[in-house]
Amino acid sequence: MAQVAEKLQPWLAALGERPRGGSRWLQDLRDHAASRFVELGFPSVRDEEWRFTNVAPIASSEFRIAQAATLNADDLETFLYAGARFRVVLVNGRYSPELSRTAGLPAGFRFGSLAAAAVEQADVVGRYLGKVAEPDHRAFAALNTAFTHDGAYVHVPDGVVLEHPLQIMYVSVAEGAPSMSHPRTLIVAGDNSQLQIVETYVSRAGHKHFTNAVTEIVAGENAVLDHYKVEEESVDAFHIASMHIHTARNANVSTHAFTLGGRFVRNDIIAVLDGDGSECTLNGLYLADGDRLVDTHTTIDHAKPHCPSHEIYKGILGGRARAVFNGKIIVRPDAQKTNAKQTNRALLLSDNATINTKPQLEIFADDVKCTHGAAIGQLDEDALFYLRTRGLTFFEARDMLIHAFAGEILERVKIEPLKRALEDELYAQLAKDLAEVDAA
Amino acid sequence: MLDIKNLQVRAEGKQILNGIDLHVKAGEVHAIMGPNGSGKSTLARALAGHPEYEVTDGTVTYEGRDLLGMDPDERAREGVFMAFQYPVEIAGVTNAYFLKAALNAQRKHHGLEELDAIEFLQLSKEKAKLLNIDQSMLNRAVNEGFSGGEKKRNEIFQMALLEPKLAILDETDSGLDIDALQVVSKGVNALRSPDRAIIVVTHYQRLLNYIVPDFVHVLSGGRIVKSGGKELALELEQRGYGWIDADRADAASNADRSLSAAGRSA
Numbered sequence: 044m045a046q047v048a049e050k051l052q053p054w055l056a057a058l059g060e061r062p063r064g065g066s067r068w069l070q071d072l073r074d075h076a077a078s079r080f081v082e083l084g085f086p087s088v089r090d091e092e093w094r095f096t097n098v099a100p101i102a103s104s105e106f107r108i109a110q111a112a113t114l115n116a117d118d119l120e121t122f123l124y125a126g127a128r129f130r131v132v133l134v135n136g137r138y139s140p141e142l143s144r145t146a147g148l149p150a151g152f153r154f155g156s157l158a159a160a161a162v163e164q165a166d167v168v169g170r171y172l173g174k175v176a177e178p179d180h181r182a183f184a185a186l187n188t189a190f191t192h193d194g195a196y197v198h199v200p201d202g203v204v205l206e207h208p209l210q211i212m213y214v215s216v217a218e219g220a221p222s223m224s225h226p227r228t229l230i231v232a233g234d235n236s237q238l239q240i241v242e243t244y245v246s247r248a249g250h251k252h253f254t255n256a257v258t259e260i261v262a263g264e265n266a267v268l269d270h271y272k273v274e275e276e277s278v279d280a281f282h283i284a285s286m287h288i289h290t291a292r293n294a295n296v297s298t299h300a301f302t303l304g305g306r307f308v309r310n311d312i313i314a315v316l317d318g319d320g321s322e323c324t325l326n327g328l329y330l331a332d333g334d335r336l337v338d339t340h341t342t343i344d345h346a347k348p349h350c351p352s353h354e355i356y357k358g359i360l361g362g363r364a365r366a367v368f369n370g371k372i373i374v375r376p377d378a379q380k381t382n383a384k385q386t387n388r389a390l391l392l393s394d395n396a397t398i399n400t401k402p403q404l405e406i407f408a409d410d411v412k413c414t415h416g417a418a419i420g421q422l423d424e425d426a427l428f429y430l431r432t433r434g435l436t437f438f439e440a441r442d443m444l445i446h447a448f449a450g451e452i453l454e455r456v457k458i459e460p461l462k463r464a465l466e467d468e469l470y471a472q473l474a475k476d477l478a479e480v481d482a483a
Numbered sequence: 484m485l486d487i488k489n490l491q492v493r494a495e496g497k498q499i500l501n502g503i504d505l506h507v508k509a510g511e512v513h514a515i516m517g518p519n520g521s522g523k524s525t526l527a528r529a530l531a532g533h534p535e536y537e538v539t540d541g542t543v544t545y546e547g548r549d550l551l552g553m554d555p556d557e558r559a560r561e562g563v564f565m566a567f568q569y570p571v572e573i574a575g576v577t578n579a580y581f582l583k584a585a586l587n588a589q590r591k592h593h594g595l596e597e598l599d600a601i602e603f604l605q606l607s608k609e610k611a612k613l614l615n616i617d618q619s620m621l622n623r624a625v626n627e628g629f630s631g632g633e634k635k636r637n638e639i640f641q642m643a644l645l646e647p648k649l650a651i652l653d654e655t656d657s658g659l660d661i662d663a664l665q666v667v668s669k670g671v672n673a674l675r676s677p678d679r680a681i682i683v684v685t686h687y688q689r690l691l692n693y694i695v696p697d698f699v700h701v702l703s704g705g706r707i708v709k710s711g712g713k714e715l716a717l718e719l720e721q722r723g724y725g726w727i728d729a730d731r732a733d734a735a736s737n738a739d740r741s742l743s744a745a746g747r748s749a
Contacts, residue, residue, distance in 0.1 A: 424534070429571040432531050433585035433641065434559035434592070443584065447575030 051084060053105045054186075057223075060108055062192035068169050069161055069191070076178040076188030083182040095367045095399045096309060096338045101281050106223035106253045108190075109135035112216035116142060119214070122245040123275050123468055126460030127210035131155055131195045134214045136224035138193050142212075149203055157194035157227055167198055172229055175259040176287035181311075183283045187225040187257040194227030197240065201233035201263065208239035208458050215245070215276065217252035226256040230270075234263040234291070239270075241461055244284075245304075246276040256284040262294035264318065269457055270298040275468070276305045278335060285311035292318030292347075299456060301465055302329035302337050303472060309338040316343065316350040316378075327356040328452035330469060331364035331396070332476045338367035345378040345411075352382070357452050358389040359445065360396035361476040371403040374411050381411040389419045390448055392480055438481075445473060484509045484680045485550075485649060490541035491705075492522075492529045499525045501705035502541065507649075510677040514691055514716060515684045517702030518724040523684045524568055526702070527653040530682075531565035532558050545649065559585075560592040562648030566638035566655045573625040578637065581625050582607065582644055589645060610643040614670050632663035639670035650674060651682045656690035668693030688720035701727055 058077050063070065085102040086093040112135050119132065119142055131154060132142035138156035145154050153160060161168045178185035195211040213226045232238060244254055254276065262268050274282055282305040288296050302308050314323045329337045343352045358366050366389060374381045389398045402415040422444050430440035449469060456462040485507040492500040499522045507513055517523050529536045530543065532555035543550040550558060573581070586606075587597040598606065611618050616636055626634050635655050642650055655667055671681060671694050683694055691699070691713065699715040700707045701724075708727055709715065719727075 423571075425571045426573050428533060428555060429567065429573070430581070430585075431555040432559050432565055432567075433581070433645065434556055434588040435584060436556050436588070437554070439584065439588065440556075443576055443581070444573070447573065450575045 050102060051081065054102075055081065057106075057108060058189060061190050065158075065161060066165055066169070068165075069172075072173045073189050073191060076173070076185045076191075079178055080182055080185035080189055083180075083185060086182055092340060092369075095365075096336065100307060101253060101283070104221060104253070106221050109215065109217065109222040109224040109252065111135060111137055114139070114142065114214060114216065119212070122212065122214070123243060123273060123464050124460075125208060125210045125241040125243070125271075125458055125464065127241060128207040129154060130210040130212060132212045132214065133193065133195065133226060135216055135222070136193055136213075136226055149205070151200040152203060152205070153196060153198040154209055155196060157196040157229060158192055160196040160198070160229075164196075164198065167231060168196065168229065171231060171259060171261050172227075175261060175289045176257050176285060181285060183255055184257050184285050187227060187255050190225035191227045194229070195242075196228075197230040197238075199232045199236040199238050199266075202235045203233065204237040205239070208241055208461075210241040210243060212243045212245065213254065213256070215250060215252045215254060215280070217246065217250040221251040221253065223253040223255065226254065228256070228258040230258070230260045230268070232260075232262045232266040232268050232294075235265045236263065237267040239458060240268070241271045241273065241458065243273045244276050244282060246280055248277050249279060250277045251279045252276075253281040254283070256282070258284070258286040260286065260288045260296065260298075262288070262290045262296050262321070264291045265293045266291070266295070268294075268296045270296065271456065271458070271461060272298065272300045272310075273465070274300070274302040274305050274308055274310075278304060278306050278333065280305050281307045283309045285313065288312070288314040288323065290314070290316050290318055290321035290323060292320060294318060294321045296322070297324035297326070299452070300325075300327040300329075300339070302327070302331075303465075303468055305335065305337075307336050310340070312339075312341045314341075314343050314352070315346055316352065317346045319347045320349045321347070322351050324352070325354040325356070326452055326455055328449055328469075329358045329366065330472055330476075331358065331366055332361040332472070334363050336365045336367075340367075340369045340371070342371040342373065343383060344373045344375070345381045345383065346375045347377060348379045348381070350378065350381055352384070354385040355452065356387045357448065358398065359392065359449065359473070360389060360398060361392040361480060363393070363395045365396070366398040368398065368400040368417075369403060370401070370415065371405070372413055372415070374404075374406040374408050374413065376407045378408050379410045381408060381413070383411070383413045385415040387415075387417045388448070390445065391419065391421055392476060441477070445477075446470070484546060486542075486544040488542045490526070490529065490543060491539045492525055493537045493539050494525060494535055498539070499705050500529070503705075503707060505700065505707065507680045507682065509648075509680055511698065512675065512681045512683065512694065512696045514696035514699045515682060515702055516686070516688075516699060516716065516719060519686070521702040522705040523686075523702050524653050525705075527565055527568075527651045527682070527684050530651055531555060531563065556588070559645075560589050563651070564642050564645055564647030564649070565651040565653060566635070566642060568653040568655075568657065570626045570629075570634040570638055572627045572629075574627050576625050577622055578625050579603070579607065579621040582621075582641060585641070586644055607644060610640060613673060614640055614643060615666055616640050631658045632660060635659055636663060636666055639667050642674065643670055646674070648678065649680050649682070651684065653684045654686060655683075656685055656687060664690065664693065688716045691716045703727055
């Protein structure tokens with residue numbers, strides 16, 4: 044215990060500097076989360092959920108709280124951009140009104156700063172913040188909550204269908220000593236509403252920082268939400284994120300995670316299908332090379348009957364990269380007629396890349412259909428040979444197969460400019476990785 | 484066009500071909516027949532350059548060049564085509580995309596201008612029509628979810644597009660119903676021309692009713708043990724493969740030599 048306390052020392056000091064003020068409920072939420080974090084401490088590899096990912100590089104580092112930084116619009120354009128008409132930009136965790144574009148949204152629609160919303164829409168924010176992502180059992184979510192101040196807030200009123208996608212960009216600027224930020228996103232989609240959201244995390248090459256993000260998504264009855272999370276931070280960044288989804292009756296939420304950056308990335312997605320007939324889709328594609336780590340833990344909790352869930356995650360690993368995929372599916376006793384399908388595939392481009400993958404089914408109902416499959420491996424030799432016998436060189440054949448592998452996830456992106464940007468970025472990185480493989 | 488001398492091939496740690504001699508001229512259609520395990524498919528795969536088939540001895544000269552020294556893709560670009568016995572499924576790549584890339588790889592190799600999407604579509608429509616192939620096949624992932632017959636038809640479709648100089652059909656007829664067999668045969672016959680050669684590897688004589696060969700060779704124990712005209716296939720149909728082995732046992736090595744000489748003269 045003494046050891047733990049000692050290890051936490053710099054973190055306790057940082058917690059002392061966490062944001063204060065605002066409404067009483069918000070202050071209580073932060074205080075509660077801070078004390079929970081101190082009780083929980085950082086997870087260790089003895090913790091089943093963290094068996095393959097040692098967070099010591101984060102726990103033992105000192106990150107100062109990210110200070111306000113400025114960024115001009117030209118700088119912003121250099122980051123992966125979804126071409127969204129509406130965007131909210133946060134720099135080092137602070138809402139930037141200069142960089143954000145929210146004019147022209149439908150009446151009653153809210154898209155902007157979470158700190159402002161906590162004051163102006165305290166009833167809605169207070170109802171959900173820290174409730175969907177409860178901080179009691181997850182150390183990093185507790186840490187984020189303890190630091191919660193600003194972030195992005197989306198509230199779509201009942202019945203509003205938004206034609207244009209929204210983009211939330213979290214930009215980290217860490218030019219000097221390593222810094223940390225705790226971005227918080229709250230998305231509340233009203234009954235019968237419909238929207239597309241792109242949540243992007245970016246930073247410039249060489250910037251060392253720790254992003255500890257929490258996103259809460261509440262989908263009202265019959266709401267349709269198409270969400271994309273893009274991690275494109277510097278390869279020196281630590282990124283820990285949890286996304287918590289709650290669906291009401293007949294809601295349909297899909298979220299697509301693209302991880303192309305970050306040195307140490309852990310994504311938790313927890314979807315609770317808490318309304319009859321609600322549906323969720325979790326898709327993911329990650330590229331890891333060098334010494335990078337990409338860890339994905341998903342939980343789909345079927346709490347009510349007649350809920351389908353679809354999940355397909357794919358990874359491409361080169362160098363000495365490591366990946367972890369853990370896909371948990373819970374089917375509660377009430378959740379009859381559940382139909383859950385999970386697929387996980389990884390392509391290893393190098394002999395030194397590794398992945399640990401595990402499906403985890405906990406089924407307590409008897410009339411359900413759950414399937415899962417995992418496939419890890421190199422490129423299919425037979426397919427390579429087949430393509431070559433039709434005149435394609437080894438390199439052309441290999442590229443075609445790798446692009447096809449990634450394409451299965453990319454083609455599910457419904458926002459064209461985002462799809463193209465992701466493709467360009469992914470293929471550029473792949474070309475570099477493959478050149479390294481060929482040189483070795 | 485193709486000159487195979489004393490070809491010996493190992494695969495999966497076993498010697499399978501024990502000295503094949505075969506001479507194929509432009510314009511000819513050769514059928515390679517033989518019982519299961521005789522080495523028919525090994526011969527086809529070795530000619531296509533399959534990496535798991537190791538040539539331990541012998542030479543193969545194609546159009547005056549050393550075929551065995553060429554990578555599989557170079558062989559393809561130089562006009563060698565093998566229709567697979569078990570075509571490979573490739574998820575995420577459409578037939579159209581794949582075939583356009585293949586055709587253009589070949590065209591580029593020969594200094595021809597590459598076809599654009601519209602030109603390719605036009606050409607592939609023509610070929611599909613010729614072979615009674617449903618055009619929707621073009622937009623499906625390569626062989627993915629295809630029935631056995633569809634896969635074989637797709638092989639023939641590819642062949643029709645790529646217009647090889649030397650086509651090797653590896654048991655393309657196996658498992659086909661009579662309709663599919665006719666489509667396949669039509670495709671092959673359409674390709675017959677004085678400057679092309681075709682090698683048909685088959686277990687059954689039935690295919691040869693539709694694709695009439697100029698020469699028939701019987702493979703057994705990794706060697707060509709008998710060669711003849713198309714009537715040899717009929718004889719095999721009536722008598723099975725048993726008599727060939729019996730003949731061989733009687734005739735011993737002398738006959739072997741003369742048979743391989745017959746193979747060369749063919």
